[in-house]
Amino acid sequence: MHLWQEFRQPISISEAIEDLINAPSPVVPIAGGTDLLLEMRQGRHEAANTLIDLTSVPEMNVIEKRGDSLYIGACVPVSQILASTLVNNNAEALIEACDLIAGPQVRNTATLGGNVAHALPAADGTIALAALGASAEIANPDGLRKLPFLELFLGPGKSAIDKTSELIAGFYIPLSHKGQASAFKRIMRPQGVALPILNCAVWLDGDERTVKDIRIAIGPGGPTPFRATVAELLMKNKKLDEELIREAVKKVLEQGSFRTSPRRATSEYRKHVVAGLFSDTFNQAWERSNNS
Amino acid sequence: MISYHQITLKVNGETEVVNVPANMTLLVMLREEMGLTGVKNGCAAGECGACTVLMNGEPVNSCMVLAAECDGAEVITVEGLSHNGQLIKLQEMLIAKGGVQCGFCTPGMLISAFALLKRNPDPSENEIREALVGNLCRCTGYVRIIDAVKASVEK
Ligand SMILES: Cc1cc2nc3c(=O)[nH]c(=O)nc-3n(C[C@H](O)[C@H](O)[C@H](O)COP(=O)(O)OP(=O)(O)OC[C@H]3O[C@@H](n4cnc5c(N)ncnc54)[C@H](O)[C@@H]3O)c2cc1C
Ligand code: FES
Ligand code: FES
Numbered sequence: 357m358h359l360w361q362e363f364r365q366p367i368s369i370s371e372a373i374e375d376l377i378n379a380p381s382p383v384v385p386i387a388g389g390t391d392l393l394l395e396m397r398q399g400r401h402e403a404a405n406t407l408i409d410l411t412s413v414p415e416m417n418v419i420e421k422r423g424d425s426l427y428i429g430a431c432v433p434v435s436q437i438l439a440s441t442l443v444n445n446n447a448e449a450l451i452e453a454c455d456l457i458a459g460p461q462v463r464n465t466a467t468l469g470g471n472v473a474h475a476l477p478a479a480d481g482t483i484a485l486a487a488l489g490a491s492a493e494i495a496n497p498d499g500l501r502k503l504p505f506l507e508l509f510l511g512p513g514k515s516a517i518d519k520t521s522e523l524i525a526g527f528y529i530p531l532s533h534k535g536q537a538s539a540f541k542r543i544m545r546p547q548g549v550a551l552p553i554l555n556c557a558v559w560l561d562g563d564e565r566t567v568k569d570i571r572i573a574i575g576p577g578g579p580t581p582f583r584a585t586v587a588e589l590l591m592k593n594k595k596l597d598e599e600l601i602r603e604a605v606k607k608v609l610e611q612g613s614f615r616t617s618p619r620r621a622t623s624e625y626r627k628h629v630v631a632g633l634f635s636d637t638f639n640q641a642w643e644r645s646n647n648s
Numbered sequence: 649m650i651s652y653h654q655i656t657l658k659v660n661g662e663t664e665v666v667n668v669p670a671n672m673t674l675l676v677m678l679r680e681e682m683g684l685t686g687v688k689n690g691c692a693a694g695e696c697g698a699c700t701v702l703m704n705g706e707p708v709n710s711c712m713v714l715a716a717e718c719d720g721a722e723v724i725t726v727e728g729l730s731h732n733g734q735l736i737k738l739q740e741m742l743i744a745k746g747g748v749q750c751g752f753c754t755p756g757m758l759i760s761a762f763a764l765l766k767r768n769p770d771p772s773e774n775e776i777r778e779a780l781v782g783n784l785c786r787c788t789g790y791v792r793i794i795d796a797v798k799a800s801v802e803k
Contacts, residue, residue: 361650363670363716390694390712393673397692407670409717435706459782460760461700461709 359396362406369415369495369525372408377497377521379406385523387411387431388465391474416469416525419443425528430469435460437468447529448644449538449557453484456542458550469524472508475515477582478551478575484540486573486581487557488529495525502528509580536561537644541637543629553621554629556637562645567591574630577612586611601638605631655719660728668715675699675710678725686726686755697783700756701725707763726755729762738762738800745796749787756783761797770801
């Protein structure tokens with residue numbers, strides 16, 4: 357496997373950015389490598405001269421409270437996200453998504469940063485973060501900046517970060533308050549195929565029978581991670597009943613683009629199962645919100 | 649010209665200093681530089697778990713880890729489970745319960761099950777299944793492997 361010549365292991369964000377800019381190009385960052393190494397071996401990734409391993413950067417390995425947000429470093433392995441009480445208490449959807457990513461061995465190395473940076477419309481961690489109202493922290497030579505999560509994505513496999521000078525440092529998720537809860541579910545074949553047939557994450561703020569606020573993310577529902585904003589608007593500040601969910605599903609189907617993908621599912625199948633998947637996920641989040 | 653990295657790591661309790669090229673995987677290093685052929689190459693794609701080793705106590709797919717990343721790491725392969733030719737109970741039970749047929753998945757299964765039992769000495773059947781989802785077996789149908797893990801913790 358002669359796919360790259362150099363390997364660097366920076367130990368700070370600024371050193372990583374410097375390597376990204378100055379190491380023999382093309383330079384490609386690697387975190388867990390569970391996506392990247394596979395793509396390179398299968399010839400689906402552009403050649404690299406230097407790989408920079410981000411997993412030794414301490415700032416990218418923290419999970420902590422920052423103000424009214426939960427911060428998760430881009431390089432925290434998925435298994436450590438699963439073990440975090442802070443994440444369990446504030447982002448149920450992310451826990452459920454991480455718990456479904458591959459098996460234990462992959463979860464011990466795979467990261468949320470890699471899941472998001474790959475910019476696929478149905479990556480499980482990505483869909484959970486989209487519903488949780490996350491923002492991304494981007495590192496570049498000028499320092500750090502926050503970017504609303506969905507602005508990260510330009511198209512399938514295309515992220516908005518400048519690959520020659522920027523990295524994802526981590527993610528901010530608003531802390532959860534009373535009445536707020538989230539859930540994540542997916543439909544997939546057992547084993548083998550990494551991405552789901554369809555996945556769905558719901559975050560909501562509920563009050564007795566009223567949906568005060570809601571965010572719905574579904575993948576793949578378009579070329580980038582899809583937020584069902586029309587259905588969200590319809591449900592916001594409405595009394596919950598069966599009819600509201602049925603109407604919301606209609607809006608999801610109108611707004612989303614549920615295409616056929618050759619090895620996963622047909623468009624018809626996806627459109628058929630979206631109603632059940634959405635209402636199951638919604639109900640799970642609703643139940644949690646009532647008990648929170 | 650490919651760059652080389654001198655790394656120091658512990659493999660099955662022994663400290664090793666190796667010079668590895670930037671693009672070598674841990675799997676290749678263990679098999680070809682150290683002769684630890686218990687680590688199997690099944691898919692080289694992170695799916696089958698035949699290449700599972702413990703890295704700093706946690707199971708990882710060694711086909712998806714770069715050797716150059718392993719400076720300072722502690723690695724345990726299936727060769728490191730038994731001592732002085734004495735199999736551990738988990739290994740004995742895997743044989744006794746018929747959990748080994750062609751044997752290709754066995755080293756990875758053992759490492760994953762070993763990691764589970766270290767963390768959780770009395771796992772439920774469900775916990776055993778969850779710990780082994782990243783290990784594929786084409787022969788046994790899994791039931792005997794799960795029985796073996798259960799039997800290994802019975803008094
Ligand atoms: C067997 C198997 C099963 C899988 N199952 C699932 C699944 O169920 N659901 C799912 O969503 N995914 C799945 N995956 C895909 C993959 O494991 C995840 O997407 C994982 O989170 C990727 O993280 P990583 O750290 O390994 O990324 P890497 O492979 O290290 O990187 C992926 C991409 O992101 C870039 N990158 C990484 N970190 C950064 C950063 N901080 N800033 C900028 N760019 C960065 C890399 O350059 C690369 O292009 C599976 C993979 C395998 C091998
Ligand atoms: S060889 Fe590593 S997972 Fe199959
Ligand atoms: S015994 Fe043959 S693959 Fe498991």
